[in-house]
Amino acid sequence: MVIAKAGMDGHDRGAKVVARVLRDAGFEVIYTGLYQTPESIVATALQEDADAVGISVLSAAHKHVFSETAREMRQQGLDDVILFGGGIIPPGDVEWLEQQGVRRLFLPGTSGPEIVAWLQQAVSAQRASGSGG
Amino acid sequence: MEGPEEHSSLAALLDRALAGDGRSAARLMTLLESDVDATPAIMSRIYPLAGHAQVIGVTGPPGAGKSSLVDKLAAAFRAQGKTVGIVAVDPSSPFTGGALLGDRIRMQGRFSDPGVFIRSMASRGQPGGLAKASQNVVALMAATGKDTVIIETVGVGQEEIDVVRVADTTVVVLVPGLGDAVQTMKAGLLEAADVFAVNKADYEGAERLVKDLELMLHLGSSGSAWSPPIVKTIATEGSGVDQLVGSLAGHFDYLQGSGEYLKRRRRAAVAEIDGVLRGQLMSAIARRVPAFDVYASQVAERKCDPYTAADRILRESGLTAEGLG
Ligand SMILES: Nc1nc2c(ncn2[C@@H]2O[C@H](COP(=O)(O)OP(=O)(O)OP(=O)(O)O)[C@@H](O)[C@H]2O)c(=O)[nH]1
Numbered sequence: 205m206v207i208a209k210a211g212m213d214g215h216d217r218g219a220k221v222v223a224r225v226l227r228d229a230g231f232e233v234i235y236t237g238l239y240q241t242p243e244s245i246v247a248t249a250l251q252e253d254a255d256a257v258g259i260s261v262l263s264a265a266h267k268h269v270f271s272e273t274a275r276e277m278r279q280q281g282l283d284d285v286i287l288f289g290g291g292i293i294p295p296g297d298v299e300w301l302e303q304q305g306v307r308r309l310f311l312p313g314t315s316g317p318e319i320v321a322w323l324q325q326a327v328s329a330q331r332a333s334g335s336g337g
Numbered sequence: 338m339e340g341p342e343e344h345s346s347l348a349a350l351l352d353r354a355l356a357g358d359g360r361s362a363a364r365l366m367t368l369l370e371s372d373v374d375a376t377p378a379i380m381s382r383i384y385p386l387a388g389h390a391q392v393i394g395v396t397g398p399p400g401a402g403k404s405s406l407v408d409k410l411a412a413a414f415r416a417q418g419k420t421v422g423i424v425a426v427d428p429s430s431p432f433t434g435g436a437l438l439g440d441r442i443r444m445q446g447r448f449s450d451p452g453v454f455i456r457s458m459a460s461r462g463q464p465g466g467l468a469k470a471s472q473n474v475v476a477l478m479a480a481t482g483k484d485t486v487i488i489e490t491v492g493v494g495q496e497e498i499d500v501v502r503v504a505d506t507t508v509v510v511l512v513p514g515l516g517d518a519v520q521t522m523k524a525g526l527l528e529a530a531d532v533f534a535v536n537k538a539d540y541e542g543a544e545r546l547v548k549d550l551e552l553m554l555h556l557g558s559s560g561s562a563w564s565p566p567i568v569k570t571i572a573t574e575g576s577g578v579d580q581l582v583g584s585l586a587g588h589f590d591y592l593q594g595s596g597e598y599l600k601r602r603r604r605a606a607v608a609e610i611d612g613v614l615r616g617q618l619m620s621a622i623a624r625r626v627p628a629f630d631v632y633a634s635q636v637a638e639r640k641c642d643p644y645t646a647a648d649r650i651l652r653e654s655g656l657t658a659e660g661l662g
Pocket residue numbers: 398399400401402403404405406440443491536537538539540570571572573574
């Protein structure tokens with residue numbers, strides 16, 4: 205039984221490792237490869253009817269990528285899709301990003317099981333409150 | 338069964354999807370993958386609308402370049418002004434039910450094109466379920482107006498090959514270096530081919546593979562009016578793709594000109610009904626015969642043979658008074 209799908213931008217091995225950890229936990233993970241734009245990430249999430257979108261950003265563009273993705277998701281009506289992410293993000297930016305609509309950011313050093321547990325919980329809560337889908 | 342409220346929300350979802358809303362179509366695809374109760378209502382609405390699309394199956398060994406080729410085919414169809422649906426099927430792990438679906442990595446050029454809709458699917462370990470669900474998703478893509486629907490699947494097991502049965506035209510993608518593997522390859526895979534793509538033609542051995550295939554086709558020719566053309570391609574560069582598109586069009590013309598199209602449609606219809614009927618019979622039996630598991634244990638312990646067990650289960654189900662004897 206599927207719990208979630210995540211479109212993932214992998215600028216690194218990190219995204220692939222997380223994708224594999226989620227697969228092994230029973231998630232169906234759509235891996236999109238490198239160099240995704242906010243528009244392409246959201247188009248993928250829409251077509252795949254994803255429960256969650258995870259983005260890994262290692263560059264300094266993290267603020268732009270996350271906030272634009274969140275904005276594009278709202279515009280496409282994907283308000284109920286969980287946006288989360290990881291990468292090298294200055295701790296000082298986390299609060300701002302969460303205000304933009306990123307539900308959770310995992311900083312380097314987070315363990316796989318921690319991500320899995322959080323996502324399972326977040327997805328089932330979202331489904332319980334969801335729009336009948 | 339669904340209540341009236343759910344029913345009307347399903348009808349509304351169908352209305353929106355058929356009016357061109359992608360999000361609603363994506364939701365319906367999820368239902369087709371996972372909700373056996375919603376599936377009949379969806380199918381009865383979309384099936385009559387799904388007849389006009391050309392459905393192309395692309396299969397072959399892992400890593401042959403199927404996704405790269407699908408990407409280039411989609412671009413070529415878009416250049417002809419056609420809209421394209423892509424269904425990329427990957428097996429999921431039978432152990433965790435999880436899956437890592439990577440076909441999109443090679444299709445990035447299509448992501449921002451509103452004329453292309455890509456959907457990834459995993460099998461979720463239900464035997465036979467994958468072929469049925471992916472056929473239904475193909476029908477939904479066609480019903481929502483896609484002119485061409487491409488379905489990609491790894492040609493390893495019977496179930497994966499069954500996935501492309503729904504296609505009008507099937508491309509089998511092979512690569513050099515398989516060597517003598519052509520002779521020993523799963524018979525079902527080669528027989529599924531209407532067109533062969535010898536991809537990675539930039540690698541050594543492409544010519545040899547073409548020769549091997551020609552020999553095999555020559556020896557195995559059954560007097561059919563269609564002999565699968567062999568096209569050399571380099572998917573990463575797009576070379577050979579125009580010839581491949583030409584061969585696909587040629588096969589489609591052949592199908593329609595020869596009456597083979599209707600014959601295939603009929604064969605596919607029998608298989609579709611068969612699949613649905615089996616599913617319904619099995620779930621009706623499971624509902625009526627709570628002791629199904631007990632029979633399974635008895636057969637496992639060789640206290641009973643499967644024929645006797647099936648006969649008893651049928652009698653007990655009340656679906657026939659006499660069993661099938
Ligand atoms: N040299 C060369 N490499 C190619 C060609 N076509 C594809 N590739 C590469 O082969 C690898 C696999 O390509 P994919 O398109 O993902 O192959 P696939 O058959 O879809 O793979 P699976 O879906 O995993 O079975 C990638 O690294 C491609 O870049 C080609 O014509 N020549």
